[in-house]
Amino acid sequence: MTATLIESEDRREYRATRRRGLLVDLSMTLATVLAALVIGFLVILATGKDPVRAYEALLTGPLERSFRVGRWLEDATTLTLLGLSVAIPFRARQISLGAESQLYAGALAAACVAIFLPLPPVAAVLVPLAAAALAGAGMGFVPGSMKARLGANEIVATLMLNAIVVRVYDYLVNGPLKEPGSSAVHSERVQPDSVLTPLTEWLGIPFGRANVGFPLMLLTAVALWLLLTRTPLGYRIRMTGSNPHFAEYGGIRVPRAIEWSFVIGGAVAGLAGAHLVQGVYGRLEPGLSGSLAFEGIVVALLARNNPLVVVVAGLFYSYLRAGGDIMEQQTDVGTEIVVVIQAVIVLLVTAQALPDLLKRRLARGQAAASRGPSGTSRGPSGTSQGKPGAAHGEAGAR
Structure with missing residues (x-):
C-alpha cells in the first residue's frame, strides 16, 4: 500500500511539473512576442512615422474582412x-x-x-495526403539515417538534400509535369475530388483558399503532443534529446530514436506540401513554399519545440505576415518593420538563459516544498522520492 501511495504521489508531482513546464513555455512565447512588438513600435517611432496608425493596421487589419481571415488561416496552416x-x-x-x-x-x-490516379471521392483526398506523408518521411529518413548510422552532420546533410530536391522539383515542373499547351510554368490541376474542402463551403463565410487543412493541422499538433508525452517512442525521443548517454544507459537505442524523429518530422512537412497542392494552389507551382520552410524553424524555436505551443506561435507569426501586407497598403510603413519584429523574435528565442533560469527556479521551489525539516522528501516512507536522472531528462526535453 505504501509503495502504491508513493507511486501515485510521484505521478501527480510529475504531471504538475509538466503542466508548469507547458505554462512556462507559453508564457515565454507570449513575452517574446510582446517584447518584439514593443521594439518594432520604437523603431517606427524613431523613423518619424506614426507607429499607432501602423500598428492599428498591423494588428487589426487581418480581422477586418473575412477573406483576410482566410488568408491568415491558410498561411498559418502551412507554417x-x-x-x-x-x-x-x-x-x-x-x-x-x-x-x-x-x-x-x-x-x-x-x-x-x-x-x-483516378480514385473515389474520399480516397481521392486521403491517398494523396498519405503519399505526401510517406514522401516527406523518406526525405527525413535520409539525413536521419546518415546522422544516426554514419555520424554525418545533420545540418549539412539536410541543406544539401534541400538543394537536390528543389532542383528536381524545378526540372519536373518545367518539363515532364508542365501542363501541356500552357505558356505558364505549372502542372495540371488536381482532380476536383482531390481538393481539400474550402472552409467557405462548411461555414458559408467567404474565407478564400482556407480549407479543412486548418482543423487537420490542429489535430496533427495534438497527435504529436500525445506522441511525445504519452508513448514509449516519444519518451525515447525526449530522453535522447535531453541526455543521449543517460538514454543509452537506460536501454534506449539512440540511433533508432534519432531516425524516428527525422522520419516523423519529414512526414509532417510532407503534409504541408500536400496542403499547398490540394488546398491552396490546386497544382504544382514554381517556388511553392517561398520562405515558409525556414520560417517554420523560427516558429518551432519560438514555441520551444512544444507541439501545442507551436500552434500558438504559428498563428501569431502568420498573423504578422498578413498584417504586414495590410500595413504596407494602408500606411507609409513598409513590411520591413515586420522583418525587424521577426529578427527580434529570433534573437530573443535564441537567448535560452531566461527561460532555463525560470524553470530551474520553479524546480528548486518544488523540491524545497516537497522536503521536510530534515531535508528529506515528505513521502509516506520518509525517504527521498527524487529521480535525478528522470528529472534531468524531462527538464532538458521541454
Whole structure:
C-alpha cells in the first residue's frame, strides 16, 4: 500500500511539473512576442512615422474582412505544420533544416497521385495526403539515417538534400509535369475530388483558399503532443534529446530514436506540401513554399519545440505576415518593420538563459516544498522520492 501511495504521489508531482513546464513555455512565447512588438513600435517611432496608425493596421487589419481571415488561416496552416516538422527532431537535439526538401517531396507525391490516379471521392483526398506523408518521411529518413548510422552532420546533410530536391522539383515542373499547351510554368490541376474542402463551403463565410487543412493541422499538433508525452517512442525521443548517454544507459537505442524523429518530422512537412497542392494552389507551382520552410524553424524555436505551443506561435507569426501586407497598403510603413519584429523574435528565442533560469527556479521551489525539516522528501516512507536522472531528462526535453 505504501509503495502504491508513493507511486501515485510521484505521478501527480510529475504531471504538475509538466503542466508548469507547458505554462512556462507559453508564457515565454507570449513575452517574446510582446517584447518584439514593443521594439518594432520604437523603431517606427524613431523613423518619424506614426507607429499607432501602423500598428492599428498591423494588428487589426487581418480581422477586418473575412477573406483576410482566410488568408491568415491558410498561411498559418502551412507554417504551423512546418514548425511541427522541425520541432520533433529538435526535441531529439537534432538540428534539422530539411523541411524544404520534405515539403517539396510531399507536394510532388501528392500532385502525382491527385492528378494522374483516378480514385473515389474520399480516397481521392486521403491517398494523396498519405503519399505526401510517406514522401516527406523518406526525405527525413535520409539525413536521419546518415546522422544516426554514419555520424554525418545533420545540418549539412539536410541543406544539401534541400538543394537536390528543389532542383528536381524545378526540372519536373518545367518539363515532364508542365501542363501541356500552357505558356505558364505549372502542372495540371488536381482532380476536383482531390481538393481539400474550402472552409467557405462548411461555414458559408467567404474565407478564400482556407480549407479543412486548418482543423487537420490542429489535430496533427495534438497527435504529436500525445506522441511525445504519452508513448514509449516519444519518451525515447525526449530522453535522447535531453541526455543521449543517460538514454543509452537506460536501454534506449539512440540511433533508432534519432531516425524516428527525422522520419516523423519529414512526414509532417510532407503534409504541408500536400496542403499547398490540394488546398491552396490546386497544382504544382514554381517556388511553392517561398520562405515558409525556414520560417517554420523560427516558429518551432519560438514555441520551444512544444507541439501545442507551436500552434500558438504559428498563428501569431502568420498573423504578422498578413498584417504586414495590410500595413504596407494602408500606411507609409513598409513590411520591413515586420522583418525587424521577426529578427527580434529570433534573437530573443535564441537567448535560452531566461527561460532555463525560470524553470530551474520553479524546480528548486518544488523540491524545497516537497522536503521536510530534515531535508528529506515528505513521502509516506520518509525517504527521498527524487529521480535525478528522470528529472534531468524531462527538464532538458521541454
